[in-house]
Amino acid sequence: MAETLTISENLVAESRLPQVDFNNIPFGRVYTDHMFVADYVNGEWTDLRIVEYGNMSLSPANMALHYGQSIFEGMKAFKDEEGNVLMFRPEDNAKRLNRSAVRMCMPELPVDIFMSGLTRLLEIDRGWVPNLPGTALYIRPYMFAMDEYVGLKPSQNYRFMIFACPVGAYYSEPVSVKVEEEFTRAAAGGTGEAKAAGNYASSLYPAKLGQQQGYDQLIWTDGIEHKYIEEAGTMNLMFVIDNELYSPALSGTILPGITRASVLQVAEEWGVKVHVGRLAVETVINAHREGKLQEVFGVGTAVTVSSVSKIGYRGEDFELDMDNRALSQKIATYFEEIRYGRKADSHGWVIKL
Secondary structure, rough: OOOOOOOOEEOOOOOOOOHHHOOOOOOOOOOOEEEEEEEEEEEEEEEEEHHHOOOOOOOEHHHHHHOOOOEEEEEEEEEEEOEEEEEHHHHHHHHHHHHHHHHHOOOOOOOOHHHHHHHHHHEEEEEEOOOOOOEEEEEHHHEEEOOOOOOOOOOOOOOEEEEEEEEOOOOOOOEEEEEEEEOHHHOOOOOOOOOOOHHHHHHHHHHHHHHHOOOOOOEOOOOOOEEEEEEOOEEEEEEEEEEEEEEEEOOOOOOOHHEEEEEEEEHHOOOOOOOEEOEEEHHHHHHHHHOOOEHHHHHHHHOEEEEEEHHHHOOOEEEEEEEHHHHHHHHHHHHHHHHOOOOOOOOOOOEEO
């Protein structure tokens, strides 16, 4: 990291930490004492600062509110048995944020600013990183337009921020999913591979309809034929068919998940035959009918590894055997052990504060 970076600090006089019940943490509702902020003005990132977490003032004409220039990342920090704070592949999040920024016509953020702000924030608020089983500190870096202008063009000024919140499990039980064939999450040439706020906004209505039908999430399909599997609303998807692992290929319409890439790499190292390519819904359904579909699970920062219990497709439900999750459980255990520092990280993915 560049030694010339200066981060000003205006810290709270009294922490809210004693008020938190870590045995009962709602996901995404409780926030740490501080946040990191940097502003992009006159073509450069400036005024790096850590301040008290709280509301901020925005113009009613703020361009992010009107034209959607807003991107974000999702990360987690963990605490090992010695009380050290551990992060999983944070520089990959910084790089993915910049790929999203390029697609959304926003300035890239130097990785050293991202990492310095993140590291210092976690050093100050390290007491907020929970150490109970299944808990973590969820970290939200994001960037948005700051110009006051009602006109369709890229903003000239931006703000980058990081805040964090202690969390438990995103899904406490296996999830049910419905194959979506009417609505489209992303189309070729669009913003599907960027972690842009608008991608998630457009998914809410179809997801609501699916939930009204009794499903937790959707399996999004391609925007042309609705024949090929892409991803779920909060996670990339994996399928175990005949003891081989299948993952939809990144095609420009799928978020390139950091957990996804890590899982595929580890599975190959374990000798699992991995297929990355176009995966038709019918291939999965036929595998289920033939008794060859052994596991379906999602992977991502928020969910880590989440088993799928049921797939809804054209009015029929296809149940998965929750007693047959050997690979996904092995993967979940492996990543839990390295993220919490209980197992040596041979890949150099975990960074200790």
